[in-house]
Amino acid sequence: xxxxxxxxxxxxxxxxxxxxxxxxxxxxxxxxxxxxxxxxxxxxxxxxxxxxxxxxxxxxxxxxxxxxxxxxxxxxxxxxxxxxxxxxxxxxxxxxxxxxxxxxxxxxxxxxxxxxxxxxxxxxxxxxxxxxxxxxxxxxxxxxxxxxxxxxxxxxxxxxxxxxxxxxxxxxxxxxxxxxxxxxxxxxxxxxxxxxxxxxxxxxxxxxxxxxxxxxxxxxxxxxxxxxxxxxxxxxxxxxxxxxxxxxxxxxxxxxxxxxxxxxxxxxxxxxxxxxxxxxxxxxxxxxxxxxxxxxxxxxxxxxxxxxxxxxxxxxxxxxxxxxxxxxxxxxxxxxxxxxxxxxxxx
Amino acid sequence: xxxxxxxxxxxxxxxxxxxxxxxxxxxxxxxxxxxxxxxxxxxxxxxxxxxxxxxxxxxxxxxxxxxxxxxxxxxxxxxxxxxxxxxxxxxxxxxxxxxxxxxxxxxxxxxxxxxxxxxxxxxxxxxxxxxxxxxxxxxxxxxxxxxxxxxxxxxxxxxxxxxxxxxxxxxxxxxxxxxxxxxxxxxxxxxxxxxxxxxxxxxxxxxxxxxxxxxxxxxxxxxxxxxxxxxxxxxxxxxxxxxxxxxxxxxxxxxxxxxxxxxxxxxxxxxxxxxxxxxxxxxxxxxxxxxxxxxxxxxxxxxxxxxxxxxxxxxxxxxxxxxxxxxxxxxxxxxxxxxxxxxxxxx
Numbered sequence: 001x002x003x004x005x006x007x008x009x010x011x012x013x014x015x016x017x018x019x020x021x022x023x024x025x026x027x028x029x030x031x032x033x034x035x036x037x038x039x040x041x042x043x044x045x046x047x048x049x050x051x052x053x054x055x056x057x058x059x060x061x062x063x064x065x066x067x068x069x070x071x072x073x074x075x076x077x078x079x080x081x082x083x084x085x086x087x088x089x090x091x092x093x094x095x096x097x098x099x100x101x102x103x104x105x106x107x108x109x110x111x112x113x114x115x116x117x118x119x120x121x122x123x124x125x126x127x128x129x130x131x132x133x134x135x136x137x138x139x140x141x142x143x144x145x146x147x148x149x150x151x152x153x154x155x156x157x158x159x160x161x162x163x164x165x166x167x168x169x170x171x172x173x174x175x176x177x178x179x180x181x182x183x184x185x186x187x188x189x190x191x192x193x194x195x196x197x198x199x200x201x202x203x204x205x206x207x208x209x210x211x212x213x214x215x216x217x218x219x220x221x222x223x224x225x226x227x228x229x230x231x232x233x234x235x236x237x238x239x240x241x242x243x244x245x246x247x248x249x250x251x252x253x254x255x256x257x258x259x260x261x262x263x264x265x266x267x268x269x270x271x272x273x274x275x276x277x278x279x280x281x282x283x284x285x286x287x288x289x290x291x292x293x294x295x296x297x298x299x300x301x302x303x304x305x306x307x308x309x310x311x312x313x314x315x316x317x318x319x320x321x322x323x324x325x326x327x328x329x330x331x332x333x334x335x336x337x338x339x340x341x342x343x344x345x346x347x
Numbered sequence: 348x349x350x351x352x353x354x355x356x357x358x359x360x361x362x363x364x365x366x367x368x369x370x371x372x373x374x375x376x377x378x379x380x381x382x383x384x385x386x387x388x389x390x391x392x393x394x395x396x397x398x399x400x401x402x403x404x405x406x407x408x409x410x411x412x413x414x415x416x417x418x419x420x421x422x423x424x425x426x427x428x429x430x431x432x433x434x435x436x437x438x439x440x441x442x443x444x445x446x447x448x449x450x451x452x453x454x455x456x457x458x459x460x461x462x463x464x465x466x467x468x469x470x471x472x473x474x475x476x477x478x479x480x481x482x483x484x485x486x487x488x489x490x491x492x493x494x495x496x497x498x499x500x501x502x503x504x505x506x507x508x509x510x511x512x513x514x515x516x517x518x519x520x521x522x523x524x525x526x527x528x529x530x531x532x533x534x535x536x537x538x539x540x541x542x543x544x545x546x547x548x549x550x551x552x553x554x555x556x557x558x559x560x561x562x563x564x565x566x567x568x569x570x571x572x573x574x575x576x577x578x579x580x581x582x583x584x585x586x587x588x589x590x591x592x593x594x595x596x597x598x599x600x601x602x603x604x605x606x607x608x609x610x611x612x613x614x615x616x617x618x619x620x621x622x623x624x625x626x627x628x629x630x631x632x633x634x635x636x637x638x639x640x641x642x643x644x645x646x647x648x649x650x651x652x653x654x655x656x657x658x659x660x661x662x663x664x665x666x667x668x669x670x671x672x673x674x675x676x677x678x679x680x681x682x683x684x685x686x687x688x689x690x691x692x693x694x
Contacts, residue, residue, distance in 0.1 A: 020658075024517060031517075157659050159514035166513040167506035169683040170371060170378075171676070294665050297641050311367075311676045312504050314667035318641050320660055329518070329658045336516040344691060 001033055003339055004054070006040040006089045006120070008082050008111050009097035012208070013125060013152075014041075015064065016328035017095065018057045024332070034339055040089040042082040044098070047071040050078045050089055082107070083114045093338055095331055096124035102221045102241065105132035116140040116148065121342070123334040125152025125327055127225040131241050134232040147338045150233075152330025154180060154226045155303050158319040162337065164234055168312060173234040175308035176273040180226040182301040182322075183210040183217035184249045184269040188286075189299045191257045192266065197249075209301060219248035220269060220284040227271035227282050234307075235273055237280035244271075247285040260288055268295055294318070348380055350686055351401070353387040353436045353467070355429050355458050356444035359555070360472060360499075361388075362411065363675035364442065365404045371679070381686055387436040389429040391445070394418040397425045397436055429454070430461050440685055442678055443471035449568045449588065452479035463487040463495065468689070470681040472499025472674055474572040478588050481579040494685045497580075499677025501527060501573045502650050505666040509684065511581055515659060520581040522655035523620040527573040529648040529669075530557040530564035531596045531616045535633075536646045538604045539613065544596075556648060566595035567616060567631040574618035574629050581654075582620055584627035591618075594632040607635055615642055641665070 007014050021028075021036055028034040037054030047070035049055055055076065063073050071077055078085070086094055094115035096108050105128030112129040115122050116137060124130075129137055130150045141148040154160050155178075164173060179185055183204050190200035201218070204210035216222050224244035231237035249269050260267050270287040273280055289295045294316040298304040304318040319326065354361050368375075368383055375381040384401030394417035396402055402423065410420050418424055425432070433441055441462035443455050452475030459476040462469050463484060471477075476484055477497045488495040501507050502525075511520060526532055530551050537547035548565070551557035563569050571591035578584035596616050607614050617634040620627055636642045641663040645651040651665040666673065 027517065158662055159510060162514035163506060163510065167509035167680070169680050169687075170374065171680070291638070292644060292646070294641075294644050294667075296644050297639060299639070311679070312666075312673055313669060315505055316663075316665040316667070318663040318665070320641075320663070322660060326659055332658070333514070333516050333518075340516075 001035070001339065001343060003034055003036045003093065003335070004039045004091045005036060005093050005095055005335070006042070006086055006091040007038055007095045007097065008042045008086065009099070010041050010043045010046070010064070011097065011099075012324055013327045013331070014095070014097045015061060016324040017331045018061055020325070020328045020332050022057055032336065032339070036335070039091055040085050041070065042085050043070060047073070048078050048080065048085060049073055049076050050080065050085060051076045082111055086111060086114050086120065087118050091120050092342070093121045093123055093335060095335075096122060096126050096129070098126065100126055100128045100225075102128070102216055102225060105129060109133060112137055112148070113140065116144055116146060119144050119146055121147040121338050123149050123331055123338060125150070125330055127153045127229055130232060131225040131228040134229070135238055147341055149334035149338060150229070151334050152327050153229050155305055155317065155319045156322045156326035157329035157333055158317055158326070160230070160305055160317065161233055162333070163317065164307070168309065171312050172310045173307055174275065174310060176227065176230050176234065176305065178227065178230070178271050178305040179268050179295050179298045179303055180271050180305070181217050181220070181223040181269055182303060183214060184220070184223070185298065185303070186301050187218070188249060188252065188257065188267055188269070191252070191254055192261060194254070196254065197252070218250050220246045223269055223271045223284045224282070227273055227284060231273040231280045231282050235275070235280050237273065237282070239280060239282060244282045244284055249286055252286055265290055266296065268298070270295065348382070348686065348690060350381055350383045350440065350682070351386045351438045352383060352440050352442055352682070353389070353433055353438040354385055354442045354444065355389045355433065356446070357388050357390045357393070357411075358444065359671055360674045360678070361442070361444045362408055363671040364678045365408055367672070367675045367679050369404055379683065379686070383682070386438055387432050388417065389432050390417060394420070395425050395427065395432060396420055396423050397427065397432060398423045429458055433458060433462050433467065434465050438467050439689070440468045440470055440682060442682075443469060443473050443476070445473060447473055447475045449475070449563055449572060452476060456480060459484055459495070460487065463491055463493060466491050466493055468494040468685050470496050470678055470685060472497070472677055474500045474569075474576055477579060478572040478575040481576070482585055494688055496681035496685060497576070498681050499674050500576050502652055502664065502666045503669045503673035504676035504680055505664055505673070507577070507652055507664065508580055509680070510664065511654070515656065518659050519657045520654055521622065521657060523574065523577050523581065523652065525574065525577070525618050525652040526615050526642050526645045526650055527618050527652070528564050528567070528570040528616055529650060530561060531567070531570070532645065532650070533648050534565070535596060535599065535604065535614055535616070538599070538601055539608060541601070543601065544599070565597050567593045570616055570618045570631045571629070574620055574631060578620040578627045578629050582622070582627050584620065584629070586627060586629060591629045591631055596633055599633055612637055613643065615645070617642065
């Protein structure tokens, strides 16, 4: 079986995914009977490529590494904007990895919509589409007989959506809580070690997991988008990140972190979704976490999620200090699940 | 789709599963298109039933509750031994829930073998078969085009085997560690609160999760069977519980628990599987757990498992203080996964 991919957004995650694809090429063919070709790549400022028979991934990575752009790749360089690229490249799966505008969900939302309408399945690590328009996009995917997967939006490649969908049949999610934002968790962990918030943020930037503008993390927007995605998919919330009762960690001082520790507590940015009456209430705020909580040991860039369910009680999944590979694996595993579903003819 | 079950062993877990089936009858029909009938039940000392068109589960539960035996159920009472019952009842799935002989894996092993050879899929919470003969039984299931599932053997219904099989495609398990035995974890937690081991064991018996003879838990046999099951299925170990380097908690004193706490450590019975050269080494022993470990918060009857993988790093799943329902759910979810696979015609 041949699988044709278009990758929209080819930054750190996209390139790590490409390396993973290359390293798993043999395994894909021998164990899964899959030949995966990337037929198009779009970047915002570093050129785009369209190759009917698939591009040489190794060479594309090399171009980016050595020249910082894809424009030297050859005559396959194109000026087509992403939406047209998606419509014209005849891919089976669009991999969406652009940078998110948290206040609109764009441009990812348009990319995903266009792909699904064109009959192309979507795999994304982008929180925007699922946080802003999950119900619509799922309906669109169903109507076109294609798939919409987004494991990488929360806890990287650690199974969260797949966990509920594929391993907890008949189990209802009654509530969700989580330590979902790596940067703020790292910053709070460093503050507990005596660093200032500024120093900790700079260290997170130096290590490459915080953005140049860290406000999306510090002000709780990233966690808000994640808890919304979870609430929409696992609890039928029909919500957006703007509806989250959101408090970030900007107001946390070294003194408050120290005072908490003196009482054997840790301050963590916790996101919650719970049913209140007929709707789902979502909250992001700093909480005092005690040593009996499964979040107690979740320090640094680790993340954790607790599902409160009717039949399985409380289940917690912890992802320890992920690297880029874990996000790339989210795309990789979703791609395999799409391939499996396509092969079975399931929708 | 009609699903016919034979239940071998109808103690606490079997009865809880029956109650779950009853409560989910509507959901099974409406959401899954499944009608589930129990066509036979075998107990060791309380009578067995064989009913071609399915028994009245509510009445069977009532008989057990009021008279402590199934023998008053009616003319459908049978003296057929379990193996003959399995062969003759024309079930789709055998649910195996007998009491385990840890040194042989019997009688579960024979029940499972007979079912698979008769073309009946197997769902079990019994560690024996998968700890003693996973490879053989898997091959037998494949040869007969049926299914062999055993989620309930480790962490009750929390997804462990399903997690790897269904949500971590292409990911290799490099090592496993876990706090897998509820009773010993509860005992150690109580000892940290000042109770003696004897008192704690009695409390565990009073609450119903420790056996009259607690030595399987205290001496690490239960954890050994579980880590063997995990190593066999997830790491291809071809091992048995007898090969585990096993030390239980019998030698742990209140003094040693206190001394550990004084250094901010907790003693926990930890099971491990790791690759050493070409084989898999399995160990069960008390370990000093530090506050940075995900096992730190796993107290009382909670359990936890950490998978060390190549593509997803370290993933931990924690099950908080399970009740019987969580074990019953293991059977229920495996039954649904078998039904899904049968419907798809997959093997």
